[in-house]
Amino acid sequence: MAIAAGSGVTAVAVMGTWEIRNRFGQVFMGMAGGLLAAWARRSVGYARAALRSPGPERDDAVLLGKSVAAATAAWSVARWLLPSTVWSFAPLTALLVLQATVYRSLRHGAQYVTALGVGVGLAAGLASWAGIQVWTFALLMLAALLLSRPRPLGAYGFQVVAVAIFAFNAGQGRIAYVGHLMATVAIGAACGALAHAIAAPARRPLHRRERVARLYERLADVLRDISEGLLEGDDRVALRASGQWRSNAARLSGEAERAEGAVAAEQENARFNPRRDPTDSRHLLPRTRCAVRIAHLCVSHVRSLTRTLDHARADGQEGCLTRSFRTGYAESLNFLADALEHVGRVERTDTDALDTVLWRARDPLSGLDTLPACADGSCHDCLILRGALVNDAARIAVELDHAATGMDHAEEAARAPRHPRRGNRSASSSHAA
Secondary structure, eight states, X not given: OHHHHHHHHXXXXXXXXXXXXXXXXXXXXXXXXXXXXXXXXXXXXXXXXXXXXXXXXXXXXXXXXXXXHHHHHHHHHHHHHSOGGGTTHHHHHHXXXXXXXXXXXXXXXXXXXXXXXXXXXXXXXHHHHHOSOHHHXXXXXXXXXXXXXXXXXXXXXXXXXXXXXXXXXXXXXXXXXXXXXXXXXXXXXXXXXXXXXXXXXXXXXXXXXXXXXXXXXXXXXXXXXXXXXXXXXXXXXXXXTHHHHHHHHHHHHHHHHHHHHHHHHHHHHHTTOOSOOSSOHHHHHHHHHHHHHHHHHHHHHHHHHHHHHHHHHHTXXXXXXXXXXXXXHHHHHHHHHHHHHHHHSSSXXXXXXXXXXXXXXXXXXXXXXXXXXSTTSOOHHHHHHHHHHHHHHHHHHHHHHXXXXXXXXXXXXXXXXXXXXXXXXXXXHHHHO
């Protein structure tokens, strides 16, 4: 009886365990299936974007194809010419050398090959001089760690240590092995460089400039949205959308950072790139870099402006923004939005039109300080609130005032000769005289 009861309990426990495992397996398979389906949807969308139009998706797809081709070619050539002990270094070197831009490929390739040469030479020298010993290996580690620290090697400094260990153990100090290893590295580097020579990265400075122009348009839309909200409401509900304004400005901040990174990447892409760009990228990129920097500063001021409005709503200070103040301030924001569109356009900025718009934006701001702060005219907090808002708008006007001049100076610097040192020195000396 006791045995039968124990067997029944055991059977129930086993059945319960199998049921738990089955349910866990179903849940796990469902999660895995969902993740796989999401990955498949993203991959299909990524492939469609790469095929539909030029952009980062197509650039990544082209780089992926070049990487596969270069690694395969490097492995095939090394397999044909060299012993099997060094085949692996050829495709690895090709993948490390083949970066998104030609300049980055040259820099990373030089760092990697230098680190590899230092590590292999150190291992071969110690092994051939003193043999494979414990104290020799300790001396190798000390020397490799010290030589891996120089900054010119960048992220590949530790490769000195890794390759020194590999060459010390596998090469045993043989000169032939060192020669084969450096030959396979040279094959990999050549295949990576050849891939860039056949299909160099695309150059799209105009695309970057259009992206910055869209950033200016969105920033102008945020200012117009704030202006409309201030005009529509009364003293108590004028700031009802302040939280949305603040969120929109915060999103623009991230977009400005990404645009700045894209412009910097395009500048790097233009260096040593054999592909000729249809646009005048040497002059367009400096203007774009100046424009995105000004846009980033304006976004910071707009974020400060929206934070001030949101804090005023949270603190119950809507009454400080009287109808007369909101009318003048909204008018100034509208003109600042027009000025943003003048600066952000892809074409050259019309400085005369920009000066006119900025003058019309500053004119309402100059009279806002003379308005009474509140009903009794003695509200100190209202004066602080209004001063902060006027200050943010004035800063935007100042940034835009310098934008056109800054872009013109950047273009003139790009058009200047690359080595005008002697002429500049003589000109400056004559000017001083």
